[in-house]
Amino acid sequence: MASRNTVQQRVIAQQLMELGNHPTADEVYRAVRRQLPSVSKATVYRTLNKLVHLGEATCVIAGLGAERFDHRTDEHCHVVCMKCGTVQDVSEGVFNDGVDHADAAAACGYEIVGHDLVFEGICPACQRA
Ligand SMILES: [Zn+2]
């Protein structure tokens, strides 16, 4: 029988996938609670971070807003709306060539393992408003 932790982790990963568009931990918590009414906010937060460490999710830090979680783990760019805080994917591959890990390594002395590119702008809905 699956342990309670395994069940929680599976439900949380599944809700992250279904919510799709870069939910905050709070949004994941509200969705998970519908299936697991007794789950605590701390458990959801801890499990989301565990999924990130396991490489089964990624964490997007967009501007000054809350951390967002992403079920996609391939390298892709994000754009954040400065008005409403929406975070979306930018079509993949288009901008990755402009980021040179060797240049970054030379500049800071780190061994570079990845990068996170976040564009900032005003989303179409906010432009219309
Ligand atoms: Zn917006």
Ligand SMILES: [Zn+2]
């Ligand atoms: Zn994404």
